[in-house]
Amino acid sequence: MALAILNNNLAPSNRQSGSTHPSTVVTKYTKRAGDDGWLSVKLEPKGTLVALCEFTKVTLAKESGGRTYFRIADGNSEFVGQTASLKTENALKYLIDTPPTGPATVKVKYTGAPAHAVSEFKGKILQQWA
Template identity: 40%
Template sequence: MNQVIARARTNTTAGSVHPVVVTTKFTKSSDTSGWLKVQLEPSGKMTFLPEYVKVSVTKEDSRTHFMILEGEHKGKVASLKSENAANCLVSTSRGSGAKLIAKTLGRQRLASKPRHNEVLNQLIATLTFDGQSAMITLDSDVDFKESNPLSPYYEQVRHSQPLPKGTYRILTPVVAKRADFTSFYVTAPGGNPDLKYHTVWFPIEYAATQNSNFVHVGNLSEGCVTMYDLTKWNALYKYLISNRSDKEGKYVGTVTIE
């Protein structure tokens, strides 16, 4: 998508102007992490953007410069080496909002092979999305240490509980979660060697927990919408990340828990 953003003089002829055209693109990861490393300008600081962030390309030389149009770094200029930009800033389109429906089935004690056959009291549900369905867990009935600094219970030990039934908005991810939270689901016996994008966790908007619940992959849920079926995460990730439900790009869609 090309867009005229200004008119500028280019010579000394009085009244001579021409459109300055920028190109709208979307970010794409250079690997299977789901994150694109970019250089903020003029500071040179490196940061990461999720996929499908809208940007406008403003200058191309040895580096491609672009304005970030949404998200945490909205309004900032960033750059990539031009050979990387050719593959990582793409012309595409996004969906208008992902819709997930989780139908609760009940508690079941399950052993997770990737977690060394740990047995947990899972709250199992069936998640439907984009014409597919998969088994998820909504809660694993475990104690955990609150890690969200915004929570009044920060660094306290809490007991997990599922989200109440209802519909919640899913936020666009901002930062990667620690790889060691989920990397063993790729490498451990009983895991999925083809699992990708596992550090991308999608926050669920819920004021009562300061958005501490997520849509993510794994066999342990501290009240999150957790993709238990490791073979279905890649598809769920691609569906979520390729959607935005608002003009600002803040949300990817909704999840309804029944």
């Protein structure tokens, strides 16, 4: 959990301009629901189904009516900053505490000597096979 400072200038019970209040923010990450690596969630308030990729960062907002609501906190999509929801039982399965560990690495073992190959785009080129 991370501790965040949230501005609360518009709350009717608080008339002090510029006041701040500590708030606990629960951060989770999406887990793939299927082999394709995507998780379908409902955007609120319309209920439109959209797909989030694995390890999208979300911050939990509330649980209500059998659904868990969260804000999409990162990712490479137009949905960042929007509120979405999952059924609470699915949220327990597909929203996890573990962030991604870093970029994947690929180890390559070269075999044989470079050889000439013909590309329909670049013509004859020297290729190293791995």
